Amino acid sequence: MAGQPLYSSSFNKRIANVDRDRRPKNQALTGPTAKKGAMSVMGAAPERKVSIGEARNEGERPRLMEVMRTSESRNISLVTTSNNVPTWYRSVFNLDFGFRSLMLLAAMTVLGIVGLIVTELLQRSSLAWRKFGLHFFFGSEWDPVSGAFGALPFVYGTLVSSLIALVIAVPLAVAVAVFVTEMCPKPLRRPISYATELLAAIPSVIYGLWAIFILVPLMRVYVEPWLMKYFSWTGLFQGPAYGLGMLAAGTVMAIMIIPIISSITREVLVVVPQHQREAALALGATRWEMIRMAVLRNARAGIVGAVILGLGRALGETMAVTMVIGNRPEIAKSLLAPGYTMASVIANEFAEATDDLYLSALMEIGLALFIVTIIVNILAGLMVWTVTRGTPARANA
DSSP, X not given: OTTSOEESSHHHHHHHHHHHHHSOTTOOOOTHHHHHHHXXXXXXXXXXXXXXXXXXXXXXXXXXXXXXXXGGGGGOOSSOOOXXXXXXXXXXXXXXXXHHHHHHHHHHHHHHHHHHHHHHHHHHTHHHHHHHGGGGGTOOOEETTTTEEOOHHHHHHHHHHXXXXXXXXXXXXXXXXXXXXXXXXXHHHHHHHHHHHHGXXXXXXXXXXXXXXXXXXXXXXXXXXXXHXXXXXXXXXXXXXXXXXXXXXXXXXXXXXHHHHHHHHHHHHHTSOHHHHHHHHHTTOOHHHHIIIIIITTTHHHHHHHHHHHHHHHHTOOHXXXXXXXXXXXXXXXXXXXXXXXXXXXXXXXXTOOSHHHHHHHHHHHHHHHHHHHHHHHHHHHHHHHHHTTOOOOTTO
């Protein structure tokens, strides 16, 4: 067995072959020469040697592969590192530590921005909070000249216009999501989804201009007179038909939140297990019964989360609502009457607030709007997570 070349691993074998090809044909690379050539080409440290011929004859090839997988094979290195560099330097100043620190800094930056916003709102609203307390949110008088501030009309206008938006948007958004995921032909699935989500990319000021020149005249001439004629007995559609008011603001917001509710509802419907649909159809259910019992029932928590998330979007809408709601701080039963929202009053009167108490009152409204929006978004995220956690989406969706 003395004539057989000795190798420590497949890596050393390739190195030895390269070194042998470069030598003259009459000079063989065997024995100690193989050791020197294989170990000196790349600066590898000495290792345990096993003869291939010996391993073949004695049936020790598994043992040879085991030797290659031992910690000794890590002595072969393509990069020569200096032993003079301290261990603490190599452990601290490396790319792993830098990348981890950069990601941590990015995460802490986001939390820091939120904390700074809350801190600023608390500091700037402290004057109004000390003077009015909780009565600030239950008072209906808003008179900056006399220093009387009550935010109830703005809270009322925000809630009513947002609820109108949900009543209009939720059936349309859920219907679009069901059609796209369950009934739409494949060639039309992507265009319809893209067209629906495109509504979210339109700036709110464009919605406001469209509402002023298109929606408001339609509401004043056709929609509001019809509602007053047939539903005035409810008390919700009474008074002069201005076109501007709660109903117009809610309609604009409904168009703006349809993409949010529809996209999240579609994601929730997609993760409903396919075997539930097949089981319902196998039991003789129609397409509508399958969708109602096997799909919508299992996705109801996620759909509610999508609705709440759309509500959070509607609560903070500013520009489009400001342009069509009428901007009158009063509480009216009729949906055709003008109103005011918390976001609208901040946008309209912040530049005019020269008094410290006036500015503090607007800041307190902003703080209340911020807290409500954060709570609504957290609840919506949790409800969507309860449905979609750990479930992969279908590939054909």
